[in-house]
Amino acid sequence: MKLTATAFDLTRSLRGGTVLSVSITQKSEPDAMNLIDGQKAGKLYDVTITEHREHRSTTANAYFHKLASELAAVLKVDIDTMKKHLVRLYGTPAEEDGYQITVNVAKGSDPSIYYPYYEWLYSDENSDTYALFKQTHTLNTKEFSRLIDGTVDECKELGIETLPPDELSKLYAQADKSNRNTESG
Numbered sequence: 001m002k003l004t005a006t007a008f009d010l011t012r013s014l015r016g017g018t019v020l021s022v023s024i025t026q027k028s029e030p031d032a033m034n035l036i037d038g039q040k041a042g043k044l045y046d047v048t049i050t051e052h053r054e055h056r057s058t059t060a061n062a063y064f065h066k067l068a069s070e071l072a073a074v075l076k077v078d079i080d081t082m083k084k085h086l087v088r089l090y091g092t093p094a095e096e097d098g099y100q101i102t103v104n105v106a107k108g109s110d111p112s113i114y115y116p117y118y119e120w121l122y123s124d125e126n127s128d129t130y131a132l133f134k135q136t137h138t139l140n141t142k143e144f145s146r147l148i149d150g151t152v153d154e155c156k157e158l159g160i161e162t163l164p165p166d167e168l169s170k171l172y173a174q175a176d177k178s179n180r181n182t183e184s185g
Contacts (some may be wrong), residue, residue, distance in 0.1 A: 003024050003031055003032055003035075003165060004021070004024060004025045004027065004028045005022045005023060005024050005025075005028075006023045007022075007023040007048075008020060008021065008022055008023070009021040009023075017025040024072050025136060047115065047147045056070060058147060059171060060141075060144055060145075060171055061136070061137075062143075063163070064136070064144070064147060064148050065079075065083075065170065066133070067148075067151045067152065067154075067155050067162065068082045068086060068151060069082075070155065070160045071086075071151070071154055071155060071158065071160065074104070074158050075158075077184070080116075083136070084116060084117060086147065086150065086151050086154070087117045087133050087136065087147070088117065088118075088119050088133060089137070089150055089154075090146055090147045090149070090150025090151065090183050091133040091134060091136070091143070091146075091147055092133060092134045092139060092143040092146070092147075093131060093133055093134070093135055094131075096133045100131055100132075101131070102121060102129055102130060102131050102132065103115070103118070103129070103130055103132060104127040104128070104154060105127060105128055105130070106126070106127060106128075107123060107124075107125075107126055107127055107128055107165060108128070109128070111128070111130050115132055115135075116135065117132065117133035117134070117135060118130040118132050118133065119131045119133070131170065138171040148168070149168075152168070
């Protein structure tokens with residue numbers, strides 16, 4: 001379960017325990033209610049708190065696809081191949097608990113049947129091991145900015161026109177503002 005919090009408070013209970021209070025956004029209330037309703041007495045829960053990052057905007061996503069399409073045309077490859085290449089170069093490794101997620105598949109199997117963004121790491125006698133990268137729709141604004149910046153660099157090397165740096169900054173700022181407005185409701 002994932003909730004978006006706006007503030008935290010730590011207090012002592014009357015019974016001597018420590019209580020962490022979490023103020024959440026209105027958008028997170030239904031998930032919080034499900035969490036409260038699903039609690040089991042006496043059961044321990046792991047809680048991880050990370051700094052919130054907004055997901056990439058549709059405008060930034062459209063720009064990435066435009067650039068990837070232009071790169072694909074110049075390099076004479078299909079768009080899916082180009083997107084996978086760019087995600088491997090500039091995307092974000094898929095992680096859990098700080099460790100990159102890897103998968104083993106039967107030797108010679110095509111990992112794209114299971115997941116679109118991966119990179120071969122090594123093989124053994126019976127299997128091939130691949131590192132996974134986050135799918136682009138799951139990237140936050142910082143991660144997606146890195147993907148676009150790398151894609152822009154690739155385009156510049158091939159003489160493909162890109163947005164000037166100040167316009168790119170406006171695109172990122174617009175994405176942040178748009179995401180903040182949708183989160184507050």
